[in-house]
Amino acid sequence: MNESIKKLTEHASVRDFKEIPLSAETKKTLITAARSASSSHFVQSFSILEITDEALRAQLAEITNSASYVNKTGAFYVFIADLYRQSRLLIEQKKSLDGLKNMESLLVCVVDAAIAAQSMVVAAESMELGICYIGGIRNDVREVSKLLKLPKYTLPLFGLTIGVPASKNQIKPRLLEKNQVGENYYPKEQFSDLSEYEDLSKKYYASRESNQQATSWSEKNIAFFEEVRRPEIAGYLKEQGFELN
Numbered sequence: 001m002n003e004s005i006k007k008l009t010e011h012a013s014v015r016d017f018k019e020i021p022l023s024a025e026t027k028k029t030l031i032t033a034a035r036s037a038s039s040s041h042f043v044q045s046f047s048i049l050e051i052t053d054e055a056l057r058a059q060l061a062e063i064t065n066s067a068s069y070v071n072k073t074g075a076f077y078v079f080i081a082d083l084y085r086q087s088r089l090l091i092e093q094k095k096s097l098d099g100l101k102n103m104e105s106l107l108v109c110v111v112d113a114a115i116a117a118q119s120m121v122v123a124a125e126s127m128e129l130g131i132c133y134i135g136g137i138r139n140d141v142r143e144v145s146k147l148l149k150l151p152k153y154t155l156p157l158f159g160l161t162i163g164v165p166a167s168k169n170q171i172k173p174r175l176l177e178k179n180q181v182g183e184n185y186y187p188k189e190q191f192s193d194l195s196e197y198e199d200l201s202k203k204y205y206a207s208r209e210s211n212q213q214a215t216s217w218s219e220k221n222i223a224f225f226e227e228v229r230r231p232e233i234a235g236y237l238k239e240q241g242f243e244l245n
């Protein structure tokens with residue numbers, strides 16, 4: 001295993017940063033890494049906003065439920081799934097926006113943004129920086145859109161907080177390979193037999209260094225998915241111009 005791959009396997013989100021701003025050079029490197037990512041059909045349908053205004057960052061932090069590590073960090077970015085540019089091109093040419101508004105195009109820009117963000121993450125971690133994605137910005141997606149002055153055909157997908165770690169979390173044990181990786185045909189039994197992982201994850205939650213819990217991955221997922229979360233997202237996407245069809 002080379003050093004780059006070893007780093008990937010050592011990933012753990014960081015939620016405790018030193019109050020050291022990232023240098024301009026480091027930020028440039030991170031942005032270059034993100035912008036170099038693959039892009040479906042080369043549409044490059046994402047944008048990145050670095051939030052440098054402290055008052056704005058504090059407002060976003062409040063929304064995220066992750067305030068301490070959004071406010072106290074090296075840099076905070078918001079990744080936006082973004083088809084605004086292409087909408088302008090089509091409108092200027094008086095062309096139909098049907099192909100830009102549909103579910104497929106929404107998937108394209110969400111995937112583009114996620115891949116770019118992960119390239120930034122890999123670059124950051126290779127420089128011994130810590131990262132945490134902040135999906136919490138979608139806790140109030142309309143307010144975030146207003147704060148960031150987002151136009152139509154955009155979606156604020158997640159924040160990314162990056163900085164010098166003050167402390168690190170343990171690596172979380174992943175699903176077993178046999179639960180996630182198959183060959184040719186989807187092995188329903190194999191992928192959904194989580195009994196072994198149940199024990200492993202229970203042990204992890206019970207014995208981790210902080211925030212110990214008597215729970216398991218399955219229990220957490222049942223609690224997560226039995227609730228309808230952020231039901232306003234579909235309506236918001238329609239307001240942003242996406243037709244969910």
Ligand SMILES: Cc1cc2nc3c(=O)[nH]c(=O)nc-3n(C[C@H](O)[C@H](O)[C@H](O)COP(=O)(O)O)c2cc1C
Nearest residue numbers: 011012013064066132133134135136137158169172
């Ligand atoms: C899209 C996305 C959104 C996330 N949002 C948050 C968040 O709002 N707050 C937070 O503390 N962690 C957030 N996380 C981090 C996950 O909780 C974390 O990746 C997961 O628990 C696995 O832990 P690890 O990253 O330490 O391996 C997010 C991760 C992803 C990929």
